[in-house]
Amino acid sequence: MPPPADDTALRRLADHIRQRRVELGMNKIDVAKAADITINTYMKLEDGRPVRDLTYGKVETVLNWAAGSCQEVIRGGEPTPVQGLEEGVATSPVTDADLEGDVGQAVTNALIGVADDMSAADIRALKQRVVDEWRELRRSRRGASGGN
Template sequence: MTTPDLGRLATLVQKRRTELRLGIEPAAKLGGISKDTWKRVEAGQKVWDRSYAGIDTALQWAAGSCLGVLAGVEPLTSEPIDDDVKITEVPKAELERLVGDAVQHAAIATKGSMTGEEILELNRRVLEELRERGVI
């Protein structure tokens, strides 16, 4: 297992933030994370994986880019096609996580009578269906 390159991520995050002419606090707000968390990333310190998703959003990087940088790949920018459509490359593992989170949040939001086990089973079936269709 490789060691995450926190220093490289710190450098790329700071560089991209300044390219976008964002201060730390506005960038953190855009990403839905605290300014202290953002500062930790720019200081080369570890944060929760879910915080990296907010940084991806604020920096207009494709989902999973921060985690990709930690693994040694370059971040991908999300290039808008028009005002309503954005195409991004999403790593398979990140897509599975995003879909799983969406299914879980949707099931919880319906305020139905689903148990935790039923929500997990629904999540499993959705992911299985998407795999069979070749989406993930």
């Protein structure tokens, strides 16, 4: 069983699951069967009650969400849809904001590990310069490729 989540977080997950099921044109039994879980277990999800991590994983696959999406929703995030399931490869749309955050976090993590003489302000400033350069690179490449 996963760590306890508050009722609000589980309700939020239930809403996301229900909305996605409807978007896919599936009924509750369809999802339960496709996920290889009982209808009672599936009903726990839509009722906002906790289930095992394995169950979340099975349902994520049926809903075309990336692994870990249910826990991400419980933590306050959003599910990550996957697309283009070809030859066992799934892709997920990544936003510029996601990439920008990841670039900034990677710079911070790297500097914390090796820059003993840098202050927090120095690390933040360098991180901002790297993110700004990354942003400019993305803009220039989009302009060169006609916006793609």
